[in-house]
Amino acid sequence: MTPNSAAPSVRDARPDELDAAIALLDVAFERDPFVGWLTRGDARARRRYVTLVTRRLIAPRGRVLVDDSLRAVALWMPPGGWNLPLGTQLAMLPTLARVVGTRRLFRIAKVSAAIEEGRPAAHWYLALVGTSPAARGTGLGSAVVEAGLALARAEGVPALLETSNSANVRWYERFGFAIRRRLDPPDAPPVWTLST
Numbered sequence: 746m747t748p749n750s751a752a753p754s755v756r757d758a759r760p761d762e763l764d765a766a767i768a769l770l771d772v773a774f775e776r777d778p779f780v781g782w783l784t785r786g787d788a789r790a791r792r793r794y795v796t797l798v799t800r801r802l803i804a805p806r807g808r809v810l811v812d813d814s815l816r817a818v819a820l821w822m823p824p825g826g827w828n829l830p831l832g833t834q835l836a837m838l839p840t841l842a843r844v845v846g847t848r849r850l851f852r853i854a855k856v857s858a859a860i861e862e863g864r865p866a867a868h869w870y871l872a873l874v875g876t877s878p879a880a881r882g883t884g885l886g887s888a889v890v891e892a893g894l895a896l897a898r899a900e901g902v903p904a905l906l907e908t909s910n911s912a913n914v915r916w917y918e919r920f921g922f923a924i925r926r927r928l929d930p931p932d933a934p935p936v937w938t939l940s941t
């Protein structure tokens with residue numbers, strides 16, 4: 746981006762744009778180590794996972810932020826957003842079982858609990874961010890991340906995320922994220938937890 750070019754404008758995805766947002770994230774996470782492990786390298790499971798996170802977790806209670814041309818998407822969960830009613834959690838279980846495999850459910854729950862340990866009570870959480878491959882390097886990913894960080898700053902709470910891609914750590918450090926922990930779950934890719 747040249748210094749004079751306008752900053753990309755960021756807004757909430759409309760309900761009729763969620764399918765496009767899901768398709769974009771699905772492609773963006775094709776090579777993500779943790780999502781690949783979670784979904785056992787199965788493309789249909791990955792699509793289900795991205796749909797679950799976008800439609801059922803984030804859209805009803807968080808922010809699906811997109812750039813105006815819908816080439817970058819960031820899913821942000823607000824403080825308290827993970828406190829899901831038991832009924833909501835149970836309703837998601839069958840889909841989750843199809844994503845990770847019924848026999849792996851308990852193991853995935855243990856890894857998730859280890860990752861979530863020590864999170865501050867109030868925070869904005871960046872669940873997924875992706876830019877369509879052809880639009881990378883043009884500032885769109887930064888724009889949707891910055892928009893969520895502004896929400897966290899306005900509330901005086903930190904922003905959190907996890908990544909299993911060490912290259913992404915450097916990208917996130919540009920925004921003021923710093924590594925809190927590195928986890929090495931057995932048989933799973935390493936995971937870095939970062940916070941502002």
Ligand SMILES: CC(C)(COP(=O)(O)OP(=O)(O)OC[C@H]1O[C@@H](n2cnc3c(N)ncnc32)[C@H](O)[C@@H]1OP(=O)(O)O)[C@@H](O)C(=O)NCCC(=O)NCCS
Pocket residue numbers: 746773774777817874875876877880881882883884885886887888907908909910912913914915916
């Ligand atoms: C990470 C991602 C969202 C960045 O989106 P983007 O729109 O290309 O990012 P921006 O254009 O705002 O930033 C590009 C800048 O960051 C750098 N950059 C992009 N991805 C990077 C990475 N993974 N590691 C380090 N630097 C990176 C670029 O070289 C560029 O640098 P420059 O400004 O000096 O030219 C995008 O690469 C993507 O969708 N990746 C696959 C999904 C993913 O890994 N998401 C994060 C999972 S935790």
